[in-house]
Amino acid sequence: MTTPTSSRGRRRAPSRIERAAGRAAALQKPRVILALLLLLALTCVMLLDGYLRAEVGGDQRVRSGASSSKVPDKVLDGGPILTFRGGRATAVSVPSKTIALTFDDGPNPTYTPQVLKILKQYDVPATFFLVGSMVSRYPNIVKTMVQQGNEVGVHTFTHVDLSYQSDARINREMQQTQLALAGAAGITTTLFRAPYSSETDAIDNYSWPVYKKLGDEGYTSVFVDTDSDDWKKPGVSKIVKWATPSGTKGAAVLFHDAGGERSQTIKALPQYIKKMKAKGYTFTTVSGVIEKRNAAERQAAAASTGSDSQTSTTLTEAGVTGTAAGTGTGSQPGGTGLNGEGGSAPSSGTGTGTGTGATTVSRLQAAHRTATGMTLYEGKALIVAVAIAEWGLPVLSGLLFVVGVAVMGRFGMMLLVARRHYRQRNKRRFSWGPTVTRPVSVIVPAYNEKECIANTLESLARSTHPIEIIVVDDGSTDGTSEIARTAADKLGMTNVRVVRQENAGKPAALNNGVRNASYDIVVMMDGDTVFEPETVRHLVQPFADPEVGAVAGNAKVGNRNTIIGAWQHIEYVMGFNLDRRMYDLLRCMPTIPGAIGAFRRDAVLQVGGMSEDTLAEDTDITIAMHRAGWRVVYQEHAKAWTEAPGSFKQLWSQRYRWSYGTMQALWKHRKSLTDKGASGRFGRVGMPLVVLFQIVTPVFAPLIDVFTVYSMIFVDFGAALLAWLAVLGIQLACAAYAFRLDKEKYRYLAMMPLQQLAYRQMMYLVLIHSCITALTGGRLRWQKLKRTGEVGTPAGVSG
Numbered sequence: 059m060t061t062p063t064s065s066r067g068r069r070r071a072p073s074r075i076e077r078a079a080g081r082a083a084a085l086q087k088p089r090v091i092l093a094l095l096l097l098l099a100l101t102c103v104m105l106l107d108g109y110l111r112a113e114v115g116g117d118q119r120v121r122s123g124a125s126s127s128k129v130p131d132k133v134l135d136g137g138p139i140l141t142f143r144g145g146r147a148t149a150v151s152v153p154s155k156t157i158a159l160t161f162d163d164g165p166n167p168t169y170t171p172q173v174l175k176i177l178k179q180y181d182v183p184a185t186f187f188l189v190g191s192m193v194s195r196y197p198n199i200v201k202t203m204v205q206q207g208n209e210v211g212v213h214t215f216t217h218v219d220l221s222y223q224s225d226a227r228i229n230r231e232m233q234q235t236q237l238a239l240a241g242a243a244g245i246t247t248t249l250f251r252a253p254y255s256s257e258t259d260a261i262d263n264y265s266w267p268v269y270k271k272l273g274d275e276g277y278t279s280v281f282v283d284t285d286s287d288d289w290k291k292p293g294v295s296k297i298v299k300w301a302t303p304s305g306t307k308g309a310a311v312l313f314h315d316a317g318g319e320r321s322q323t324i325k326a327l328p329q330y331i332k333k334m335k336a337k338g339y340t341f342t343t344v345s346g347v348i349e350k351r352n353a354a355e356r357q358a359a360a361a362s363t364g365s366d367s368q369t370s371t372t373l374t375e376a377g378v379t380g381t382a383a384g385t386g387t388g389s390q391p392g393g394t395g396l397n398g399e400g401g402s403a404p405s406s407g408t409g410t411g412t413g414t415g416a417t418t419v420s421r422l423q424a425a426h427r428t429a430t431g432m433t434l435y436e437g438k439a440l441i442v443a444v445a446i447a448e449w450g451l452p453v454l455s456g457l458l459f460v461v462g463v464a465v466m467g468r469f470g471m472m473l474l475v476a477r478r479h480y481r482q483r484n485k486r487r488f489s490w491g492p493t494v495t496r497p498v499s500v501i502v503p504a505y506n507e508k509e510c511i512a513n514t515l516e517s518l519a520r521s522t523h524p525i526e527i528i529v530v531d532d533g534s535t536d537g538t539s540e541i542a543r544t545a546a547d548k549l550g551m552t553n554v555r556v557v558r559q560e561n562a563g564k565p566a567a568l569n570n571g572v573r574n575a576s577y578d579i580v581v582m583m584d585g586d587t588v589f590e591p592e593t594v595r596h597l598v599q600p601f602a603d604p605e606v607g608a609v610a611g612n613a614k615v616g617n618r619n620t621i622i623g624a625w626q627h628i629e630y631v632m633g634f635n636l637d638r639r640m641y642d643l644l645r646c647m648p649t650i651p652g653a654i655g656a657f658r659r660d661a662v663l664q665v666g667g668m669s670e671d672t673l674a675e676d677t678d679i680t681i682a683m684h685r686a687g688w689r690v691v692y693q694e695h696a697k698a699w700t701e702a703p704g705s706f707k708q709l710w711s712q713r714y715r716w717s718y719g720t721m722q723a724l725w726k727h728r729k730s731l732t733d734k735g736a737s738g739r740f741g742r743v744g745m746p747l748v749v750l751f752q753i754v755t756p757v758f759a760p761l762i763d764v765f766t767v768y769s770m771i772f773v774d775f776g777a778a779l780l781a782w783l784a785v786l787g788i789q790l791a792c793a794a795y796a797f798r799l800d801k802e803k804y805r806y807l808a809m810m811p812l813q814q815l816a817y818r819q820m821m822y823l824v825l826i827h828s829c830i831t832a833l834t835g836g837r838l839r840w841q842k843l844k845r846t847g848e849v850g851t852p853a854g855v856s857g
Contacts, residue, residue: 101764103454106447109191109216116772117218120254124221124262134259138281138310139344142273149258150351152283152308155339158347159184159311160280162213162251165192165199166316172324173315174199174206180331182341183422184208187251187280190215190235192316194444197242204243209343209423211249211280212236219254221264228268232277234440240429241437248425249344250277256312257281278425280344283309286330288323297326298333306337310344345424458761465759468751469792472636479639480799483694491602497524498579498598498656501571503564504542505532507585510701512545517588519549523595525581527554528571533561538585564652565668565675572667578659586701587653588616597656597696607661607688608680609696610638610647611654612800616699622709624809625817626702631800632793635694637751639799642692646744648752649677649720650690654698661688671726674719681727684744685737694800710824718828720752725832757829760822786814 126134133140136149138158152158164170164186177184186203188210193200204210214220215234223231236246250272252265258281261269269279286301303309313323331341342350429437482488500518504511511529518527527546531539539556546554559570572580579598583589593611600606612635618627634651641647650657655676662668665682672678683690703709730741762785769778793807 103447103450105768106443116216117222119222120219121221121262121264124264126259126262126266128263129261129266133261136258138258138283139347140258140269140273140279140281141348142270145274147270147273150348152310152347153350153354154306154308155337156308156347156350157303157311157334157339157341158309158344159313159341160251160282160344161186161313161315163192163217163317164188164315165196165203166320167196167199169320169324170196170199170203170315173313173327174203174208176324176327176331177208178206180328180335182331183343183346184341185211185249185280185343185345186315187211187213187249188235188239189213189217189316190231190238191217193235193238193242194440195448197238197441200239200242204245204423204426207420207422209249209345209425210239210243210245210247211251211344211425212239212247212277213251214253217253220252220268221262225271228271232272232275237433237437237440239437240433241439241441244429244434245426246429246433247427248276248278249280251280255281256285257283278344278348280310282312283307285312286323286326288320288326289314289318291319291322294322294326294329297322298330301326301330302333308347310347343422346422349421349424454761457758458765461755461758461761464750464755465762466788468755469788472640473792473795475643476636476639476796476799479643479692480694482643489602490600490606494579494598494602495524496579497526497577498581498594499571499575499577499659500525500527500581500583500594501568501575502527502529502583502585503532503567503571504529504534504538504585505561505564505567506534506536507538508534508536508541510586511538511542513588514583514585515542515545515551515554516549517590518594519551520591521589521594522591523598525553525594526576527551528574529554529556529585530567530571530574531556531558532564532567533559563670565670568668568675572659572662575659579656580659580662581654581656582652583655583698584653584700587613588699589654590697590699593654593696593698597654597693600691600693601656601658603689605689606691607658607683607686608650608690609656610642610650610680610690610692611656611696611698612692612694613651613653614697614699615702617701617704618806620704621809621812622704622706622817623702624806625813626709627802627806628793628810628813629817630702631802632789632796635692635800636792636796638692639694641744641747642690644743644747645689646684646740646747647690647692648680648744648748649674650680651698652676653700654696657683658688661686669726672719672722673715674723677720677723678726681723681730681740681744684740685727685730685733687736706820710820713821713824714828714831717752717825718831720748721828721832724748724753753825753829756822756825760819760826763819763822786811789814 130147133147133149137151139150139152141148141150159182161170161173161184164173165188170186173184176182186208188200190212200210212232212235214231215238216231218227218231220228220231232250239245239247252268255265260281272279284301284303286297288297288301292300301311301313303311313327314320315323334341502511502514507514515527515529518525529539529542531542539558542554542556545551546556555574557570557574559567568582571582579601581594581597597609597611600609613630615623615627615630617623638647652675657679661683662679665679665686667679668675669678669682680690703712724745727741727745730737731745732738733741766778766782769775769781790807790810793810794804797804797807
């Protein structure tokens with residue numbers, strides 16, 4: 059805040075209002091940032107959930123029919139376990155009468171626990187190749203899986219065909235899955251199975267470089283000998299038959315515990331285990347297969363050479379005994395593992411048998427490495443983030459449904475009630491009672507309104523109803539009072555009084571005007587507003603009904619020929635005035651606009667005048683009038699033309715004050731919810747409607763836009779666009795009807811699509827900002843908007 063300079067060039071101390079404005083501005087920046095951070099967090103949660111479900115970054119391409127001319131024949135014709143010991147590709151076969159039972163695509167919350175229960179019942183170990191996104195969503199299943207003695211491997215994070223992916227995407231798929239395993243079970247793994255892979259003879263020239271790259275990083279790639287094809291759901295008997303190897307051949311057998319409906323797999327698995335055990339087969343994990351092969355090699359080597367050193371070397375290369383350790387980060391599983399090669403994994407581990415090391419693991423889980431350091435912490439963080447997304451998205455989806463219903467319900471209610479209100483108030487025989495002809499007092503609070511005050515007085519000079527005008531100068535420093543007196547003299551207005559006071563805010567200025575008023579009806583207007591000649595006469599007619607204590611007029615945007623002015627014009631006609639018709643019939647009008655409103659003077663004094671407790675003194679006194687038993691009505695024919703903010707900064711300031719002040723007023727009058735009589739009626743009818751339509755729905759309405767944009771980008775652009783256009787069509791219909799009732803020109807509705815893309819989002823942010831201010835206990839003072847004086851007498855306002 060700059061320090062003002064006097065006309066003599068000396069700096070003067072800032073006024074009380076300027077100091078308050080400076081303090082308020084200093085408080086608002088952190089709250090704006092917090093509001094933006096909330097929206098950013100919402101976006102991140104949606105993107106994370108979409109990534110887990112392969113909606114964000116998903117790639118459904120699957121390669122088939124490619125040449126394998128660059129793949130070594132020994133690999134194509136070899137066993138299902140592919141290692142790269144010493145940088146050389148080695149295919150390992152499963153020993154005879156041995157089954158390496160493997161499951162793909164899990165974990166699944168329905169079928170994987172059933173599979174684990176069956177394996178535990180028959181004391182059978184298995185190797186599960188897990189999708190990282192599923193691991194992060196169901197970490198407890200993975201933890202149980204590992205604790206039960208099963209082995210796990212990487213099946214990528216989002217189940218994509220890696221032959222289409224860049225090295226960066228491959229690394230990310232592996233790293234993220236390792237982090238998910240670390241967070242879920244505290245381990246990483248050296249095993250890998252590519253999505254959409256089968257037997258080794260299906261390796262092609264595009265996938266071969268991927269297997270070599272991962273082999274160089276310490277991974278063992280696992281294929282199958284026998285595929286149950288359970289995903290085809292051919293029936294239990296065929297699944298068992300297709301999963302059975304011929305003769306006594308050993309096999310790596312593929313089942314699926316996720317990726318679809320797997321009830322046939324659950325039924326077939328016990329039958330298959332019993333059948334294979336009856337044939338003399340044993341079940342083991344992939345590491346168990348390699349350990350068996352290494353044991354055979356050790357025996358052969360010992361028989362041929364009798365060399366203990368050779369045996370020791372073979373043991374170490376097998377990764378089954380001795381010490382294996384590695385540190386660092388990345389997708390490399392590391393350690394001296396199944397391939398006998400060192401790595402740079404964030405873990406350390408050893409095999410079993412006679413060896414020792416940092417961690418002793420079962421021979422059947424030799425591929426596992428204990429996650430430590432940053433890998434473990436990042437994995438835990440991933441699990442927590444996914445849990446938040448998994449919990450948050452259903453809640454947000456539920457809120458989206460509620461908001462959607464509330465928005466559509468509000469549109470429907472406004473149309474029905476507004477039509478009834480219009481037909482009721484425009485009947486030829488409708489009357490408030492005897493015509494009100496007695497003089498009234500018009501109060502004009504003004505603070506630095508030199509650009510507008512003359513136009514305001516000129517419009518009042520044309521009033522067809524007898525009035526006295528009280529201009530309350532709230533400590534202006536721009537000569538507002540002198541300009542008002544000059545304008546009154548020039549117009550020959552003898553009914554104008556200018557009252558000056560120390561700067562105390564708009565409520566104090568209005569109260570001062572009420573005290574100085576000569577008549578029992580007071581009309582309040584802003585210093586930047588102009589009335590039509592018939593405005594006051596229309597505005598005071600409802601006071602013929604002795605139950606009416608206050609009347610809300612029809613505020614119009616005068617400077618509507620700019621984009622921001624046109625947007626506000628649409629909002630005033632559609633939102634404010636349609637709302638007031640609805641609230642009028644329901645007898646729970648929440649706000650009389652500061653630009654145009656009329657009150658019984660005694661009623662104002664009865665409720666204590668304009669309060670300084672809130673920033674929305676107009677909402678505050680309106681609710682107080684309801685609680686005091688007065689009826690508040692809307693007079694559509696009493697029109698006032700006001701100068702709307704001309705910049706986004708000014709608009710933000712004004713709407714922030716409005717929305718925050720409304721929250722303050724609702725909180726101040728919260729006891730009306732439990733009151734009896736007129737106060738209780740407003741509390742149980744008006745308060746819920748205002749909270750639902752003016753706070754809750756707008757606060758959560760950004761969900762509609764966020765979900766729409768998300769759907770357009772990641773799900774179905776056409777369907778999302780069609781839904782958005784349908785909602786826009788409903789809004790246009792409502793707006794067109796509102797324009798018809800107010801006899802406005804339809805050409806401004808052409809700005810409505812653009813309004814939905816920019817203006818509405820700003821209003822959301824303003825309201826979220828206000829909510830944060832309310833929750834953090836911030837306070838604001840009456841703020842002065844910059845005026846241009848471009849809104850002249852109504853005759854000069856273009857329609």
